[in-house]
Amino acid sequence: MYMPRPQLLVIVPGTWNAVAEGVTELKRYLADEYGGTVIIRTTAAPLSSPLILPTGVWAPGTWRLARRDMELVLLPQAFFSLDWMEVS
Numbered sequence: 001m002y003m004p005r006p007q008l009l010v011i012v013p014g015t016w017n018a019v020a021e022g023v024t025e026l027k028r029y030l031a032d033e034y035g036g037t038v039i040i041r042t043t044a045a046p047l048s049s050p051l052i053l054p055t056g057v058w059a060p061g062t063w064r065l066a067r068r069d070m071e072l073v074l075l076p077q078a079f080f081s082l083d084w085m086e087v088s
Contacts, residue, residue, distance in 0.1 A: 003057050004055075004056040004057050005035055005036050005037060005056050005057070006030070006034045006035065006036030006037075006054065006055075006056045006057065006058045006059075006062070006063075006066075007036055007037050007038070007039060007054070007055040007056040008030055008036060008037070008038045008039070008052055008053070008054060008055070008066075008070070009039050009041065009052070009053040009054075009055055010026075010038060010039070010040045010041070010050055010051070010052050010053075010075075010079075011041050011042075011043050011047070011050065011051040011052075011053070012040060012041070012042050012043070012050045012079055013042070013043060013045070013046070013047040013048075013049075013050070013081070014042045014043060014044050015081060015083055016042075016050065016079050016080065016081045017079065017080055017081070017082070018040075018078060018079055019077060019078055019079070019080065021077075022074070022077035022078030022079070023038075023040070023078045023079075025074060025077060025078070026038055026070070026074045026075070026077075026078045029069070029070075029074055030066070033066070034058070034059075034062060034066060036056065039055075049075075049081075050075055050079050052067065052070060052071070052075065054066075054067075
């Protein structure tokens with residue numbers, strides 16, 4: 001029986017920029033640690049930071065660990081915003 005691999009959907013605000021090395025590390029981490037893949041999409045929706053959504057089949061308890069590592073370390077290395085520099 002086919003079981004979909006773990007996947008991570010990352011929705012990035014359109015005003016944010018990507019760091020190629022950080023995105024590569026995010027993909028490597030998910031592939032090496034969980035056998036998964038990353039899908040990155042941009043949106044015009046006003047998000048304050050990238051949104052991560054798990055898809056596919058994750059082993060019990062693994063999403064919590066993966067999410068912690070991604071939110072604390074990997075996403076800040078992969079995406080950034082310069083919105084704070086805008087003067088109102």
